[in-house]
Amino acid sequence: MRSRRMIEVLRIGLGVVWVANLGFIVYPPNNFFGDFSATALTFAPVSFGGPGFPDYVAAHPLFFSWLVALITGYLAVAFTLGLTTKVACFVGSFFSAVLFAIQIGTIFVAPGGTDVGEHPLFILISAVLLVGGAGSTLSLDAVVEKRWAEYRAAHPVAVRRPVPSGWTTPLTLSSRTLFVYFVAGTLVSLGVGIGLTVAFPLQSSSSAPPAIGPTTYENLSVNVAPNGWPQYTPSNFTIHTGLVVITIVDNDSSMNWSGCPCPVTGTVGGVEKINGTPLHIVPSDNVAHSFNVPALNLAVYSPGGATVQFSVDVTRTGELVWVCVVPCGTGADPYSTPPMGVPGFMTGTITVV
Ligand SMILES: [Cu+2]
Structure with a gap:
């Protein structure tokens, strides 16, 4: 009993x-x-x-x-x-x-x-x-x-x-x-x-259809805001369909994200250039932030103190959400504390027209 x-x-x-x-x-x-x-x-x-x-x-x-x-x-x-x-x-x-x-x-x-x-x-x-x-x-x-x-x-x-x-x-x-x-x-x-x-394989981006519009450029940067949070600027922006060359200047300090396989996906050729060097996989010893757009299957990683450049073939219009998935929160749990998930800092909206 x-x-x-x-x-x-x-x-x-x-x-x-x-x-x-x-x-x-x-x-x-x-x-x-x-x-x-x-x-x-x-x-x-x-x-x-x-x-x-x-x-x-x-x-x-x-x-x-x-x-x-x-x-x-x-x-x-x-x-x-x-x-x-x-x-x-x-x-x-x-x-x-x-x-x-x-x-x-x-x-x-x-x-x-x-x-x-x-x-x-x-x-x-x-x-x-x-x-x-x-x-x-x-x-x-x-x-x-x-x-x-x-x-x-x-x-x-x-x-x-x-x-x-x-x-x-x-x-x-x-x-x-x-x-x-x-x-x-x-x-x-x-x-x-x-x-x-x-x-679940990743959709290959190498056989993407030809670009629709002319090549355009978008420049982003990561800086530490006055409150101490790293922040993507701009965080909400508009791009056109076609080939978009995106440059991220990451002014944050470097961060070791041990165990991260960090494969680049969704870009032309499946690569991103870090300080001019094309890479399929980003070394885990310095991964300060990332730029992920689920709707485009896009994943690129941004080392601290580096310039990242990649091209995306954007063939659809609409509002796309981007997020940083690297644990850059400033609280006890860097996976879930701000600025992780905070709009205007580590997530935002891309309007494709
Ligand atoms: Cu981040």
């Missing part, structure tokens, strides 16, 4: 963690939905299988942000109240496995790696809850089961339909079979996550 209580306490504890995650998502100042693309792009340079999948996620923020929010909301309710506990063990474990696989590269990056550590723990707790029969007391599952038993007792001639599988404790499947499904499903989810990051 005592161990059953302990299992339920563990279940509620896991529920509280998911409630906290849900709180982070819905707390307006965090701007979870608005910043989703930028956040996804920060995984691009550290993704196990390359930046293709994070770029794809960033390009479809509405679908993926709601997917994450809905699963998080379900897990928060299911574990905390003990409603569909067994289903939640499966969903939570598979979700963690996929997230772990996608973010696995961040383990090898410092700073960072803090978001990854909890996923194996969540999987382990889900396994313990499943094997321990969580939901059998102190839960809505227990209430549903009790009511169902009472209903059946009161209606002896009613069809003897079992409680839907996965809903409450007396399942048609043995707990050993359930556990096998759990382990197999978690491993498959891990494989799916790794597969997603490996299977």
